[in-house]
Amino acid sequence: MAGRDDLGACAELVRRGDPDRFRAAMAARPSARGVLFPLYAFNLEVARAPWVVSEPMLAEIRLQWWREALEEIAEGQPARRHEVVQPLARALDAEGARLLDTLVAARRADLERAPFADEAALWDYLDATAGTLHWVAARALGAAEEDVVRAAGQAQGLAAWLSAVPELEARGRLPLPDGRGEAVARLAKEGLGRLGQARKRRAAVSREARAALIDLAGSAAILARAAAAPARVAEGRLAPNPLRERLALIAAASGRW
Incomplete structure (x- = not known):
């Protein structure tokens, strides 16, 4: 340590x-x-x-x-x-x-700073970055199934990426392979699906390794907002309210990410 x-x-x-x-x-x-x-x-x-x-x-x-x-x-x-x-x-x-x-x-x-070729390329990037970060943390802390941790990490990575869209665009990046509302909503729903599948297999992540997933707090709410109202992404209005965010953090800290 x-x-x-x-x-x-x-x-x-x-x-x-x-x-x-x-x-x-x-x-x-x-x-x-x-x-x-x-x-x-x-x-x-x-x-x-x-x-x-x-x-x-x-x-x-x-x-x-x-x-x-x-x-x-x-x-x-x-x-x-x-x-x-x-x-x-x-x-x-x-x-x-x-x-x-x-x-x-x-x-x-x-x-x-080139745009991603398609959604698959974006998911590959999210897995290599957020997915890998969560997996390295989890395996250092305790026993866990890699595919479960990576799926959860990909969802967290997408939530963070969507939240950063306005800043990335201001810096000259085209962060989304398709910025149309229906495409953004589809992407967010895919993120919710990956998170949901990971949650179903929560037991495959030991109590010790679950600390690596506390930062998922708020990710589901962000993805749900993007799926329901994709215009919020470009407007930078994805963050959940502070009380809901605090409750999500408490839940994630107890292992219910």
Whole structure:
């Protein structure tokens, strides 16, 4: 597990950059935070790499740096002196590091900022990013069925992606393969379907591993809003009300994600 100082640095990064996951990690038992905060801090650093520099080549260098750091972790080499890499190395095994490398590779799609070819390409991206993040967290925490965790992670990833559409468009990205209302509604319904299938097999995720899925809180409500009124996506009006969001977090923390 990460040391206290390392964990505090990761937690602060997540608190400032990904408040939803910060609340999810804080709702988890303390022993799980040594896995969740380093993973969430890593994910934040990688996710924003294509957006914080003006030149794609500089973003490519940033992503390559993370791939090399993960390769060193996978090979059992000493972790780089970095506020996220060192606690991340303590949270991962070799397979976990290799899985995260696929997440970094998937983020290269954000460098070109080209639209997804079709819905299948978007789902592949969501699985490689959100699906992989949830699976790495779950397998580090306890026993779980990979396909269940990945399906839940894909749904959470879609909810987050739809919520980010206005910002992505403002940054020059075409985030949806088809922005028409009926296509957006269909996509959201597919996300609800994947989440529903994962929920039916909730028992395949151990109590310990369920901490990796607390950040699903609110995802179902977001997807339901997008399915019922797809215009909300472009308008940035998908967030559930604060009380409902709090209740969803409490439920997810108790294992009813």
